[in-house]
Amino acid sequence: MAQSSSVKKAGRTLGDIGLPGIILGIGLGGFVDGILLHQILQWHHMLSSSETANIDVGSYPVTTVHGLQMNTLWDGLFHTVTWLAVLIGLGMLYSRLNDKRSRNRVWASRALWGWMLFGWGFFNVVEGLIDHQILGIHHVISGGFQVLADILFLAFGALLMVGGWLLQRSAESPKQQSAEKQP
Numbered sequence: 001m002a003q004s005s006s007v008k009k010a011g012r013t014l015g016d017i018g019l020p021g022i023i024l025g026i027g028l029g030g031f032v033d034g035i036l037l038h039q040i041l042q043w044h045h046m047l048s049s050s051e052t053a054n055i056d057v058g059s060y061p062v063t064t065v066h067g068l069q070m071n072t073l074w075d076g077l078f079h080t081v082t083w084l085a086v087l088i089g090l091g092m093l094y095s096r097l098n099d100k101r102s103r104n105r106v107w108a109s110r111a112l113w114g115w116m117l118f119g120w121g122f123f124n125v126v127e128g129l130i131d132h133q134i135l136g137i138h139h140v141i142s143g144g145f146q147v148l149a150d151i152l153f154l155a156f157g158a159l160l161m162v163g164g165w166l167l168q169r170s171a172e173s174p175k176q177q178s179a180e181k182q183p
Contacts, residue, residue: 018115022094025119027085044138045071054136114168124157
């Protein structure tokens with residue numbers, strides 16, 4: 001008996017692997033931001049624009065020992081939150097896929113990878129809007145290209161969200177996969 005396209009996709013819901021994928025993407029996107037932009041490239045830290053922030057958090061310029069200490073502390077707290085997001089996402093994913101039918105397909109699933117990309121983009125958009133625009137506590141880079149870099153960061157996040165959404169929508173549902181394996 002043939003199933004309609006809408007029925008086939010009904011087995012793939014946000015409650016299946018969507019939410020764990022989004023949370024994993026948020027955590028992994030935060031790690032990319034923290035490791036690449038904060039540590040390797042050293043373009044910014046959590047409070048590197050504190051002198052010009054839209055809220056009063058104090059002054060912590062990265063050119064002073066005290067400022068660098070405070071920025072390093074807040075970068076560490078940021079990494080702790082991203083690490084916890086990854087642990088929570090993995091725990092949720094494991095609990096939802098802890099059956100023999102799901103074990104072999106989880107890492108090959110475009111749905112999971114799509115939701116993770118969506119989560120990474122969601123992280124970029126939320127972090128970019130809150131920290132860069134609303135609070136102003138740091139920017140992607142400071143100086144002449146600050147506004148352009150912040151806009152590109154938001155655009156990259158939006159592209160990740162759209163790309164992740166499209167990727168997970170193109171995935172086969174678990175019911176579709178099991179139906180194809182049966183003779």
